[in-house]
Amino acid sequence: MHFVTGGAYNGKRKWVRSLHEHTQWLSAYYDYPLPLRSNDFLEKKIVLEGIEMWIKNDVESSDGSNIRANWKTYIQTWHDWEQEQGDRRIIIIGTDISKGIVPMNKLDRTWRDVTGWVYQDLTVLSNRVDIIWYGLNQQLK
Amino acid sequence: MEKAPVFFITGGVRSGKSTFAEKTAHELARAHTGTLLYYLACGRGQDEEMQQRIELHQQSRQNSVVPWQSGEFPRDIDNSIPFYNKQTIVLLDCLTTWLDNELFSIDSELSKRRLQNVFDKMMGSIETIRKHCFSLIVVSNEVLLEPLSSSEIVRAYQKTIGRLHQELVARSHQAYLVESGIPLMMKGSK
Numbered sequence: 001m002h003f004v005t006g007g008a009y010n011g012k013r014k015w016v017r018s019l020h021e022h023t024q025w026l027s028a029y030y031d032y033p034l035p036l037r038s039n040d041f042l043e044k045k046i047v048l049e050g051i052e053m054w055i056k057n058d059v060e061s062s063d064g065s066n067i068r069a070n071w072k073t074y075i076q077t078w079h080d081w082e083q084e085q086g087d088r089r090i091i092i093i094g095t096d097i098s099k100g101i102v103p104m105n106k107l108d109r110t111w112r113d114v115t116g117w118v119y120q121d122l123t124v125l126s127n128r129v130d131i132i133w134y135g136l137n138q139q140l141k
Numbered sequence: 142m143e144k145a146p147v148f149f150i151t152g153g154v155r156s157g158k159s160t161f162a163e164k165t166a167h168e169l170a171r172a173h174t175g176t177l178l179y180y181l182a183c184g185r186g187q188d189e190e191m192q193q194r195i196e197l198h199q200q201s202r203q204n205s206v207v208p209w210q211s212g213e214f215p216r217d218i219d220n221s222i223p224f225y226n227k228q229t230i231v232l233l234d235c236l237t238t239w240l241d242n243e244l245f246s247i248d249s250e251l252s253k254r255r256l257q258n259v260f261d262k263m264m265g266s267i268e269t270i271r272k273h274c275f276s277l278i279v280v281s282n283e284v285l286l287e288p289l290s291s292s293e294i295v296r297a298y299q300k301t302i303g304r305l306h307q308e309l310v311a312r313s314h315q316a317y318l319v320e321s322g323i324p325l326m327m328k329g330s331k
Contacts, residue, residue, distance in 0.1 A: 007283070007285035007286045007303070008285045008286075008289055008299060008303060009285055009299060009302070009303020009304065009307075010285060010303060010306075010307070011303075011307045052288075096286050097286070097287055097288045098286065098287075099153075099283075099286035099287060100286060100287025100288070101287070103288075111288075112288075133310075133318065133327055134303075134306040134307045134309075134310040134316075135307045135310055135311055136310060136316070136327055136328055138327070
C-alpha cells in the first residue's frame with residue numbers, strides 16, 4: 001500500500017500518475033462512493049483519491065465516535081486484497097488539512113481530527129509513504 | 142537571452158522566510174563581486190500594522206553591509222525592470238500578496254479564463270524579470286494545508302497559488318521550505 005499526502009493543489013495527482021501506470025482511479029472528488037469492499041477493483045493497481053472527502057461524509061452522517069475504527073477495517077480490507085496477489089497495489093491519496101486555524105464549526109474540527117488519525121493508521125499499514133510539495137516528493141517511509 | 146536562476150522560498154506566517162530570503166541574497170552578493178541588491182515589494186502599507194511590518198523589514202535591510210535598492214510594485218511587476226540590471230539580485234516579496242493584487246484589484250468575475258490569464262501573466266512577468274537580472278529570489282507563503290474554502294473566490298485563489306508554486310518549484314534552481322527559522326532545502330544542492 002502506498003499513501004500519498006500533501007497540501008491541496010500541490011500536484012499529488014500528477015505525481016501519482018507519473019509513477020503508477022495502468023491504474024483504476026476511484027475519486028471522492030468526482031463523487032465516487034467509498035469502496036468498502038474490493039468488488040469495485042477491476043485493475044491490479046487501484047488509486048483511491050481524496051479520502052479526506054470520504055471521511056468528511058462519514059463525519060457528517062454519524063457522531064464521529066466509530067469512524068476511526070471503521071476506517072481501520074476499510075484499510076485492512078484494502079491491504080488484504082493487495083496482499084492476495086503480488087502484483088496488486090493500492091495507492092491512497094489524502095490531502096493534508098491539518099495545519100490551518102482550528103475550525104469554528106464542531107463538525108469541521110471532528111473531520112480534521114479523524115482525518116489525522118486515519119492518516120496515522122494508513123502509514124502504519126503502508127509500505128511506502130510520500131509527501132508531495134509542489135510536485136516534489138519526499139519519501140517518509 | 143540567458144535567464145537568471147530562481148530561488149523559491151516559502152514558509153508559514155512568521156516562519157523566518159523573509160529573513161532567510163535576505164540572507165540568501167546577501168550570500169549571493171558576497172559570492173559574486175559587483176552584484177547589487179534590489180527589493181521588489183508587492184505589498185502596500187494599507188494599515189498601520191502592515192506599515193510597521195514593512196518598516197521593520199526596511200530597517201533590517203538598511204543595516205545590511207550590502208546596500209539595497211527597493212521599489213513597490215503591487216501589480217505589473219515587470220515595470221520594475223528599468224530599476225536594475227544583469228548584475229542585480231532581485232528579491233520578490235511576496236508571491237501571495239502579488240496574486241492577491243492581480244486577482245482582486247479589478248472587480249471582475251473569476252472565470253476559468255481569467256484565472257488562466259492571471260497565471261500566464263504572472264509567470265510571464267517572472268520570466269521577463271529573469272532575463273534582466275542576475276538572480277531572482279521569490280518569497281511565498283504556505284497556505285494550502287487546510288481544507289479548501291467554502292468560498293468560490295478563495296478556492297480560485299488557492300488553486301492559482303498552488304499552480305504558481307508548482308511551476309516556480311519546477312523552474313527553480315533551489316527551493317526551500319522554512320520551518321520556525323530553519324530552512325529545509327527541498328530542491329537543489331548547496
